[in-house]
Amino acid sequence: MGLFSFIKDAGEKLFGTSKDVQAAQAEPAKLPDLNAKAGSAIKTYIETQNLGIQNLAVQYDGASGKVTVTGAAPSEEAAEKVTLCCGNVASVTSVDNQLSFPPGTASQYHDVVSGDTLSAISKKYYGDANQYMKIFEANKPMLSDPNKIYPGQKLRIPAA
Known part of the structure; x- marks a missing residue:
């Protein structure tokens, strides 16, 4: 799927705080252990979403904030949701999604800004504010x- 960028300080707080990350960066000897713990926390979070990912592996690099995920997804939608699971975690700045999946229709992504609603986002992408449940369903169980x-x-915006 490729590399996706995210906002570092937005999202689920699955492991530590930004102060914890900064402290770990100051003590490089602790970084491998903290990276492994963070990767494990993200993997557990993905698994709780019941997306059907096989052979899931998650690596986290605290120095860059990058998550790399590998394995096999049952669909492109599931692979896209994994990207969102990883990226919408605090301290993650990018996700390199290397999951394999059967071919399908590509989705778009939307970065939420202050004042956004699912109805407004739906109006922007589909021309109809009442299609907001399509976006909501595409982002469950994260939403x-x-x-x-x-x-x-x-957010993942499925094809119309």
Whole structure:
């Protein structure tokens, strides 16, 4: 799928704080262990989404904030959701999604800004504000409520 960029300070707090990351960068000897723990936390988070990923492997590089994920996804949609799972975690700045999947229709992505709603995003991409549930469904289970999106979050916009 490729490399996707994300906002470092937005997202789920699965491991430590930005102060913890800075402290780890100051002590390079601790970085490999912290990277392994962070990778494991992200992998566990992906697995809890029940996306059907086989042979999932997650590597996290705290120095760059990059997550690399490998394995096999049952669909392009599942692979895209894995990208969002990884990228919408605090301290992650980019995701290199190397998952394999059967061919399908590509989606777009939207970076949420202040004032965005799923209806407004739906109007922008589909020309119809009432199609917001399509976006909500495409981002489940990362989204639990159509009214709970936040600036800096990246959303998957499925093809019309």
